[in-house]
Amino acid sequence: MSMMDLARSKWSGVYPGNPACSGCPHNIGLKILGKVLGENSVLVVPAGCTSIIAGVWPKEGLGFPLLHVPFASAAAVASGIRASMDKSGRDGTVVVWSGDGGAADIGFATLSGAAVRNEDILVIVSDNEAYMNTGIQASGTTTWKALTTTSPIKGKTEERKDLALIMLMHRIPYAATASVAYPIDLAKKIEKAMEIRGFKFIHLHSPCPPGWRFDAGNTVEIAKLAVETGAWILWEFDRGRFSISPQSRKYVDKKNRRPLEEYLKAQGRFKNLSDNDIRYIEAKLDEAWTYILNLEKTLSKS
Amino acid sequence: MMRRVLIGNIAVSEAVKLANVDVISAYPITPQTIIVEKLAEMVEKGELNAKYIRVDSEHSALAAVYGASASGSRVFTATSSHGLLYMYEMLWWTANSRLPVVMAVVTRSIGPPWNIHTDHQDALTIRDSGWIIGFAENVQEAFDMTIMAYKISEDKRVLLPSIVALDGFILSHTAEPVDLPTTSEIDGFLPPRDPSPFKVEPGTEFAVGNLGPDEVTMELRWLIWRAMYRSKYVIEDVDKGYNKILGRNYSHGLVERYRVEDAKYLIVSMGSWSGDAKDAVDMLRDEGYEVGLARIRYVRPFPSEIIRDISSDVKAVLVIDRAVSMGSGGILYSDILRSIDRRTPVKNVIAGIGGVDVNQDHFKMIIEEFIDEFEKDEYHNWNDTYWFMPWMR
Numbered sequence A: 001m002s003m004m005d006l007a008r009s010k011w012s013g014v015y016p017g018n019p020a021c022s023g024c025p026h027n028i029g030l031k032i033l034g035k036v037l038g039e040n041s042v043l044v045v046p047a048g049c050t051s052i053i054a055g056v057w058p059k060e061g062l063g064f065p066l067l068h069v070p071f072a073s074a075a076a077v078a079s080g081i082r083a084s085m086d087k088s089g090r091d092g093t094v095v096v097w098s099g100d101g102g103a104a105d106i107g108f109a110t111l112s113g114a115a116v117r118n119e120d121i122l123v124i125v126s127d128n129e130a131y132m133n134t135g136i137q138a139s140g141t142t143t144w145k146a147l148t149t150t151s152p153i154k155g156k157t158e159e160r161k162d163l164a165l166i167m168l169m170h171r172i173p174y175a176a177t178a179s180v181a182y183p184i185d186l187a188k189k190i191e192k193a194m195e196i197r198g199f200k201f202i203h204l205h206s207p208c209p210p211g212w213r214f215d216a217g218n219t220v221e222i223a224k225l226a227v228e229t230g231a232w233i234l235w236e237f238d239r240g241r242f243s244i245s246p247q248s249r250k251y252v253d254k255k256n257r258r259p260l261e262e263y264l265k266a267q268g269r270f271k272n273l274s275d276n277d278i279r280y281i282e283a284k285l286d287e288a289w290t291y292i293l294n295l296e297k298t299l300s301k302s
Numbered sequence B: 001m002m003r004r005v006l007i008g009n010i011a012v013s014e015a016v017k018l019a020n021v022d023v024i025s026a027y028p029i030t031p032q033t034i035i036v037e038k039l040a041e042m043v044e045k046g047e048l049n050a051k052y053i054r055v056d057s058e059h060s061a062l063a064a065v066y067g068a069s070a071s072g073s074r075v076f077t078a079t080s081s082h083g084l085l086y087m088y089e090m091l092w093w094t095a096n097s098r099l100p101v102v103m104a105v106v107t108r109s110i111g112p113p114w115n116i117h118t119d120h121q122d123a124l125t126i127r128d129s130g131w132i133i134g135f136a137e138n139v140q141e142a143f144d145m146t147i148m149a150y151k152i153s154e155d156k157r158v159l160l161p162s163i164v165a166l167d168g169f170i171l172s173h174t175a176e177p178v179d180l181p182t183t184s185e186i187d188g189f190l191p192p193r194d195p196s197p198f199k200v201e202p203g204t205e206f207a208v209g210n211l212g213p214d215e216v217t218m219e220l221r222w223l224i225w226r227a228m229y230r231s232k233y234v235i236e237d238v239d240k241g242y243n244k245i246l247g248r249n250y251s252h253g254l255v256e257r258y259r260v261e262d263a264k265y266l267i268v269s270m271g272s273w274s275g276d277a278k279d280a281v282d283m284l285r286d287e288g289y290e291v292g293l294a295r296i297r298y299v300r301p302f303p304s305e306i307i308r309d310i311s312s313d314v315k316a317v318l319v320i321d322r323a324v325s326m327g328s329g330g331i332l333y334s335d336i337l338r339s340i341d342r343r344t345p346v347k348n349v350i351a352g353i354g355g356v357d358v359n360q361d362h363f364k365m366i367i368e369e370f371i372d373e374f375e376k377d378e379y380h381n382w383n384d385t386y387w388f389m390p391w392m393r
């Protein structure tokens, strides 16, 4: 899969002029998803921004066969569709396209259940790190101290949870992180996931302009900064083998990372951070890198 | 046809097997659990060729069968009490999606305090959603209604999900003789599901549930309203057809009429305790009281026309409810008030909440008191709802 392949693939499932905000990361992710998946797929979408992006009847914003479902139900609905298709011998990929709320918080038990059953579905969590569709409220994946409408002055007081690692610990065949700034990496990961039977999980980093308070033209820029400063680590766990993805490899060595401030200061949601806060976040990220490196060391045999 | 002795829960699972269900998903809760344990065993033994999804919660159980149903399969789930409340959101989602999901609700009271015994409060919390709700009187009916539910729900004039409610323990765990049709008898009656008009699967550029203008929501609810009304005729037809294949020469349909022909006093009840209420009616008949009983078999759609017809010549009506709408009254009571001639006096008694036993003598006592009050002209204060709690008298 190359940039040319992606550009050449005609079908994307995303229609121009759909109701997403300008600079929306979901549209980027969905476009790549559609190009790789093709039409032999069905999308299950729990409540979130994508419920809107899919369009207001009788118009459609997305071309996927799509089932809208309640917030906490997506992975179970997808399991049911899979069972129905298997029962009657139909093929195709069943995909859950969820936000962080629908996966990490209200839908977590459902997601965990589907992972434990090793359902043959692909779950992509397009994580914009807050409840954006309801107006930027803090979620389980919101960064500590980020300003949201439910943490408007002091910022979020709790840590964020690492959903992808939690999912990996479910002994599923495939888990990975990805970023909307690295379409080829994401495309390759979706492509690989489609080849695997069983539960596949991709955690997609999706900077949201209105939610994170940055200019709508900078979505890719911010997503890239997250990787280059080491704030978002791209990795892949493929049937027992854990590896840091090539795009993040360089940043194992902290010297190669851009200063964390560049990422944080580019976003209005972090305007309240003191230097000490930034050092604390950095220490937490160092900890995350240690986990990842140890996982790679432990799970490197193929 | 063959006859076997089965408890209610096993009878329901045998019905699900005969209906040749494709996908089953459930989460355990007392007193429902035996249904889905038995189904799991049938699937593992290869007696039933279905997919069985062991989920993390009732919300997921209904979500999973919802997905399978949207994708064209015939599905089943079962629950009780708190489990039903936990899936509440999905219940509405399923009704509004017009999917013919079938679910057994083994009725159980809602806590606290923890209590696993029956009343009808749980199943009746969904009466406004758009599910067809049938209440069985005995194990045979729990079995029959489960098979019929597929035929009714999948009918193109209906396309609404169905609940078969059976009283916890009184039916779910009690063995009774049951007549079971054979596979070939059922195959003619219940062909495989035709999933049109929609089926969510790869390759169809088709979305279900998109945002729409407000009018779409209202129109959709109106269409459900109309389908509910049509379902009354479908239920009567399906009941007749089903009874015919079993060689029965009767069909109760929406309401069972018990000794109502010349009745001056009408009792209304629903569910398993109707058997005891009928015994009380018999005892009172022997004593010369002109009393009859209407047993509601389907509470949604509510058989208003039939109730109006049955009650047209009676002096007074007594509605015995096993569920209550707090601050209003018995749930059947309000439906009955809406259905009958406004001049007919109606008394409402709430009994058996939390599984409190109400036997035939209790029913006799309740009915005698009702008739007595009416004859002494004391019915003017019947606008209150009476709670039958003999231990507090």
Ligand code: SF4
Pocket: A020, A021, A022, A023, A024, A025, A026, A049, A128, A132, A133, A208, A209, A210, A211
């Ligand atoms: S709020 Fe953010 S994630 Fe949601 S549609 Fe707008 S840009 Fe996309």
